Amino acid sequence: MHTFLYTLPEVPVPGRSFRWLWASSGLSNTADGVVLMGVPLIAVTLTRSPFLVSLVTAAVTLPWLLFSLHAGVFADRCDRRRMMAAATWARAGVLAALALTAWLGMLNLPVLLAGVLLLGAGEVFADSAAQAVVPMAVPRERLTDANGKLVAAQTVGNNFLGAPLAGVLIGLGATLGITATLGAPALLYAAAGLALLGMRGRFRLRTPSSGPLRADIARGLRFLWGHRVLRSLALFAGVFNFANDAYFAVFVLWVVGEESRVGLTPGGYGLLAAALALGAIAGSLVAERLARHAGQARTLVTVNLVNALLLLVPVLVPTVPAIGVTAVLLGATNAVCNVLLVSLRQRLVPERLMGRVHATVRLIGMGARPLGAAAGGILAAAAGLPAVFCAAAGLCVLTILLVSRTVTARAVAAAEAEAESGSGATSGPGAGGEGLGGPVEETRAQHGGLQGEALGGIVGGEAGEPADAFQPIGHRPGADA
Numbered sequence: 001m002h003t004f005l006y007t008l009p010e011v012p013v014p015g016r017s018f019r020w021l022w023a024s025s026g027l028s029n030t031a032d033g034v035v036l037m038g039v040p041l042i043a044v045t046l047t048r049s050p051f052l053v054s055l056v057t058a059a060v061t062l063p064w065l066l067f068s069l070h071a072g073v074f075a076d077r078c079d080r081r082r083m084m085a086a087a088t089w090a091r092a093g094v095l096a097a098l099a100l101t102a103w104l105g106m107l108n109l110p111v112l113l114a115g116v117l118l119l120g121a122g123e124v125f126a127d128s129a130a131q132a133v134v135p136m137a138v139p140r141e142r143l144t145d146a147n148g149k150l151v152a153a154q155t156v157g158n159n160f161l162g163a164p165l166a167g168v169l170i171g172l173g174a175t176l177g178i179t180a181t182l183g184a185p186a187l188l189y190a191a192a193g194l195a196l197l198g199m200r201g202r203f204r205l206r207t208p209s210s211g212p213l214r215a216d217i218a219r220g221l222r223f224l225w226g227h228r229v230l231r232s233l234a235l236f237a238g239v240f241n242f243a244n245d246a247y248f249a250v251f252v253l254w255v256v257g258e259e260s261r262v263g264l265t266p267g268g269y270g271l272l273a274a275a276l277a278l279g280a281i282a283g284s285l286v287a288e289r290l291a292r293h294a295g296q297a298r299t300l301v302t303v304n305l306v307n308a309l310l311l312l313v314p315v316l317v318p319t320v321p322a323i324g325v326t327a328v329l330l331g332a333t334n335a336v337c338n339v340l341l342v343s344l345r346q347r348l349v350p351e352r353l354m355g356r357v358h359a360t361v362r363l364i365g366m367g368a369r370p371l372g373a374a375a376g377g378i379l380a381a382a383a384g385l386p387a388v389f390c391a392a393a394g395l396c397v398l399t400i401l402l403v404s405r406t407v408t409a410r411a412v413a414a415a416e417a418e419a420e421s422g423s424g425a426t427s428g429p430g431a432g433g434e435g436l437g438g439p440v441e442e443t444r445a446q447h448g449g450l451q452g453e454a455l456g457g458i459v460g461g462e463a464g465e466p467a468d469a470f471q472p473i474g475h476r477p478g479a480d481a
Contacts, residue, residue, distance in 0.1 A: 017137035018146055020198035021130075026153040027192035028088060028126070031185035033162015034169070035095075036060070038181040039116060041170045045178065046109045059113055063120035064366040068359040071128040073216045075355025079204040080133040081196055087126035088193040094118045095186035102178040127362070132354035135346045136203050140420070144288040144343040151284035151339050159277035205352055220356025223349070229415045230348055232406040233341060234361045239399045240304070242368040246376030247311060247392040254314060254385050261318045261385075268320070272327050279331025286332075287339035297409040300340055301400060307333040308396035315389045344412070348419045 043056045075083060098115045101107045138146040162185075169180040209216050224230055255262040256269045264272070290299045310333070313326040349357045380388045 017199040017201055020195050021133065021137055022149055022153060024192040024195035025150050026157050027188050027195060029154040029157030030162045031188035031192065033158040034166040034181065034185040035119065037163040038166035038170055041166070042178050042181060043112060046112065052109060056113055056116055059116040060120050061366055061369065063117060063124050064362060067121055067124045068128065068363040069217045070213065071125045072220060072356035072359025073213055074125065075128040075132045076205065076352060077209060080129040080136065081199050081203040083129040084126050084133065085193040085196040087122045088189050091119050091122035092186045092189035092193065094122065095182050095189065099179050099182035099186060102182055103175065105175065107178065128355050128359045131358040133203055135351065135354065136201065137199065140347060143346050144291055144339060147339045147343045148284045148287045151335055152281050155277050155280045155284065159273065217356065220353055220360055223353050224357050224360050227348070229407055229411055230345065232403050234364050236399055236403045237361060238364040238368040240396055241365045242372035243392040243395040245369045245372030247389060249373035249376040250380045250385055250388055255323060262320060262323060264320065272324065275324050275327040276331040279328035280335040283332035283335030284339055287336040290336060291340055295409050296340055296344060297407055297412045300337060300407065301404045303333040303336045304400050305397065308393050308400060311389060311393040311396065315386050348415050
């Protein structure tokens with residue numbers, strides 16, 4: 001068993017810190033939407049090489065592979081609010097510099113590529129701190145509700161505000177359009193950083209680790225691998241993201257164009273993305289209610305099993321109405337899964353390890369994505385698009401069947417009870433504090449001994465998040481909320 005001994009930290013103003021965090025999330029995710037839509041559009045004005053344009057896209061995720069573990073350590077050593085603000089302002093500075101370069105007519109592809117890499121690095125550090133700061137601002141019993149609101153804000157900002165704004169700005173003309181597309185998110189990031197200053201309370205561990213960086217990284221890895229529930233969910237996230245990216249890397253070929261099976265126009269494909277986002281908003285808002293009614297483990301298994309089976313609909317019923325409904329349901333199930341997985345992880349991981357464990361999960365999830373996309377392209381070329389879709393759905397179902405044997409209602413309840421009793425108090429304000437302080441003692445966990453029955457006959461869960469990374473049709477579900 002893990003035993004953690006802490007002194008009770010200060011109590012922040014109830015609700016205030018989360019409201020400012022929520023506002024910051026909305027602003028930063030709107031900026032994300034502008035960047036994710038705008039940067040590829042800017043790239044094609046600088047080069048028509050598919051390879052070079054793909055390098056710009058790859059530069060967004062590369063920093064996760066390079067810096068995520070280090071960012072997790074810093075999140076557990078630093079004031080998490082200040083780390084978020086600094087990383088967010090750094091992103092604003094990078095975009096402001098790029099905007100100035102564009103205005104002066106000096107923007108070229110190498111400069112854009114370097115800027116995108118720096119933006120990605122800023123996202124890694126901001127997101128690592130953001131996931132770790134939520135339990136400090138919210139009581140344990142409100143984590144699911146809080147993460148649902150954050151996922152909803154992310155979806156609205158990315159899909160309904162940021163992406164359309166990028167389309168409008170880039171249309172203003174060559175120089176002015178590019179400058180505005182880079183300058184607008186710079187202002188949004190700056191405002192998001194300012195919003196974080198409204199958070200009140202202590203957002204730094206009282207006794208953060210100061211040992212070697214590699215040793216701290218190793219502690220986070222050991223905890224995750226030694227925790228049966230968290231290990232299963234992290235591996236599930238990697239496999240699910242691999243399958244989903246294999247699927248959606250070639251999905252556009254199945255649905256868009258006169259030669260496609262469905263025959264959608266590019267505009268219709270955009271509406272499909274909007275349907276997915278609408279479903280994600282709905283799912284994020286009902287996730288807590290579903291978990292309360294059916295239980296976390298049962299809900300996770302069920303929504304992911306439904307999600308996997310929905311992947312077969314475009315093959316079996318390749319019509320616009322069927323795929324439109326499927327997009328809404330996929331968005332909803334993805335969001336429910338993301339909210340529940342992030343919330344569960346925040347309840348199970350000790351506050352002192354939150355940044356490192358979250359960063360490790362993101363590394364697994366993000367690392368699987370490019371591999372899945374490449375595998376999808378290879379399989380499609382060799383066996384056709386339906387083979388990719390069926391293989392992805394089958395892999396997801398198989399993964400759920402395996403995970404459901406470990407992530408049971410009994411195992412989750414036991415892990416939560418252990419985490420709550422081990423911390424001495426929950427970390428949110430409703431439990432008498434927000435951060436953790438005092439010395440920490442740890443013994444080897446025996447999570448491998450947690451046994452449980454399969455859920456109510458259901459066989460079977462960050463999606464990023466898979467809690468960390470379900471990102472079909474351009475949907476970008478959160479920084480894990």
